[in-house]
Amino acid sequence: MDGGRVTVGYDFTGKTVVLTGGAGVLGRAIAGGLAECNANLVILDRDLKGAQSAVGALESTKGKHLAVEGDVLDRASMSQALGQILKSYARVDFLINGAGGNNPRATTSADLAFFDIPADALRFVSDLNLLGTIIPSQVFGKQMVAQKEGVILNISSMNAFRPLTRIPAYSAAKAAVSNFTLWLAVHMAQEYTPNIRVNAIAPGFFLTEQNRFLLTDKGTGELTPRGKSILAHTPMNRFGDPGDLMGAVLYLLSPLSSFVTGVVLPIDGGFSAFSGV
Secondary structure, eight states: OBBBBOOOOOOOOOOEEEEETTTHHHHHHHHHHHHHTTOEEEHHHHHHHHHHHHHHHHSSSOOOOOEEOOOOOOOOHHHHHHHHHHHHHOOOOEEEEEEOOOOGGOBBTTTTTTGGGHHHHHHHHHIIIIIIIHHHHHHHHHHHHHHHHHEEEEEEGGGGTSTTTHHHHHHHHHHHHHHHHHHHHHHHHHHHHTTEEEEEEEEEOOOOTTTHHBBBOTTOOBBOOOHHHHHHHHHTTBBBGGGGGGHHHHHHHHHHHGGSOEEEEEEETTTTGGOOO
């Protein structure tokens, strides 16, 4: 593993992966790992410059990579993005719903009680994580039905297993993403074809720009009490590295998991297994 990239034996040559939210830290790591396995990457993000930067980081790999602008909360935008993608690639083999995140305005603190969290902040987090998963799944899932095969991989969270303090909207939204993953897996297999699989990964605790303010002190960089508590409840006693996601991602996309659908796989250093005693 180098810089968040992982090289494994499975070869994704000729396979096209659409990754929403691919301009973020974890998205870039996933894109890098898949590109090392020769996949074609489409980085789909409403931040086109960020998507172009993510694609630029893949220049040394063999696949054909593309940055596409798109808003996961706008079905017309997703349909337009799909049309653009199909002009460059014959098909979309994999959709990774990586767009998501929290918002400080939807996070309780000494200055913001749960009762005072504004509705627009709650709605922003809920929509970004849940609708931002459902809408791309509708648009790209319909294309997979036409192809009669494909894989959708959603990004859930530890919050879906154990709601964490201070982030009510994010916890609820990710629990909904897990539920939707199971629902869509059954729906695709029963209504269309078992050759369309739907799974999710549930990352544990990774230091990203979205949660750094909760886990480290802005002034000193030292762990906050919350950060220390997380490590105390993580048997492997560290935060995840972006590259730690890749083994599970590659497994769930590859034929190695051809009989696996409707699964939410924790990648958490043992956090979900530890009772605290």
